[in-house]
Amino acid sequence: MRTTTERREAIINRLNREGTVKVLALAKEFNVTKVTIRNDLDYLEQKDLLVRSHGGAMQKPVQFLESTNSLKGxxxxxxxxxxxxxxxxxxxxxxxxxxxxxxxxxxxxxxxxxxxxxxxxxxxxxxxxxxxxxxxxxxxxxxxxxxxxxxxxxxxxxxxxxxxxxxxxxxxxxxxxxxxxxxxxxxxxxxxxxxxxxxxxxxxxxxxxxxxxxxxxxxxxxxxxxxxxxxxxxxxxxxxxxxxxxxxxxxxxx
Incomplete structure (x- = not known):
């Protein structure tokens, strides 16, 4: 099972590829609860890495999104x-x-x-x-x-x-x-x-x-x-x- 940081990095990478993510799909993919994914998304929003939306999140509309680097740092x-x-x-x-x-x-x-x-x-x-x-x-x-x-x-x-x-x-x-x-x-x-x-x-x-x-x-x-x-x-x-x-x-x- 991925660590919390690895899971959050993967969420950001998915968001960069697809533009949006859904809580239910992420919970199934990472084999964790929906509460865990919601906490991940809330954390990433606090770090200014995404925007929460109904049932998931969407990519932050900025030119340069310091995603994985912000977490790895x-x-x-x-x-x-x-x-x-x-x-x-x-x-x-x-x-x-x-x-x-x-x-x-x-x-x-x-x-x-x-x-x-x-x-x-x-x-x-x-x-x-x-x-x-x-x-x-x-x-x-x-x-x-x-x-x-x-x-x-x-x-x-x-x-x-x-x-x-x-x-x-x-x-x-x-x-x-x-x-x-x-x-x-x-x-x-x-x-x-x-x-x-x-x-x-x-x-x-x-x-x-x-x-x-x-x-x-x-x-x-x-x-x-x-x-x-x-x-x-x-x-x-x-x-x-x-x-x-x-x-x-x-x-x-x-």
Whole structure:
């Protein structure tokens, strides 16, 4: 059975696809009571993510709906902040980096002020928004097809943009890390973009809180051996840490 957060994310994703959702249908789909679904919808309305309607809810009529990201951003936030802070220590003046869309990577942005002559390419609308009026950063968006659920761009234009620059580092968040299955994501378009980024950059830095270990999503990005640096929190299983180290991955625990 899905957790409350996972169920609410799925409701928002369904809403983005179909425009409306019904309490009865959702209760049957997730095998929970109608009261539980009504509580979910009330919560999501309070978060300004949807509008309640008779017997269900409808999509909030705004241009950019921060749906899944708003919910994901609340999960493991202290760990994400520590991971993001450590990742900033690996970014230097004059670097050219790719910073992927995501809630963990967003924490990286918050401390980039003061790094001079930094070139930052991103497929994340949330990353561009977080940069705001920071000085010393040349920020470029990949463009491409926009995905409301993740506030990210992908597709041919996004992948083609990578060919225009000499890029030092990729700094990315992921959905799952498994020793045998590698780095995975639930999104096919994200997997394609990450593969293109991997080919275009010289160093791969993966950010993942310890809840991601052992998880496998449907689309494979790369084997663990392709990671140069992995930054995670102290909840990582010691066996995972040892096996990753044997694969040549520098594991940084914060």
């Amino acid at each position: 609340q999960q493991h936030l202290p760990e994400k902040k520590r991971i993001g802070k450590k990742a900033r220590d690996l970014i230097f003046a004059g670097d050219a980096i790719v910073l992927s869309a995501g809630t963990t990577t967003e924490q990286v942005v918050k401390g980039l002020t003061g790094i001079e002559n930094l070139f930052l390419l991103t497929n994340g609308l949330n990353i561009l928004t977080a940069i705001g009026h920071m000085t010393g950063i040349t920020a470029v968006c990949t463009g491409g097809n926009f995905h409301q659920d993740s506030l990210s761009f992908s597709g041919f234009l996004a992948e083609e943009s990578l060919e225009k620059y000499n890029l030092d580092k990729m700094i990315v968040g992921v959905d799952g890390i498994h020793i045998d299955q590698g780095i995975t994501t639930h999104s096919e378009h994200e997997a394609r973009f990450y593969n293109a980024v991997l080919k275009a950059t010289r160093k791969c830095i993966v950010l993942a809180d310890s809840s991601k270990f052992g998880k496998v999503s449907v689309h494979k990005i790369m084997p663990c051996a392709k990671i140069d640096v992995l930054i995670t929190d102290d909840g990582i299983n010691s066996e995972y840490q040892q096996r990753l180290t044997k694969l040549g991955v520098e594991v940084i625990v914060v």
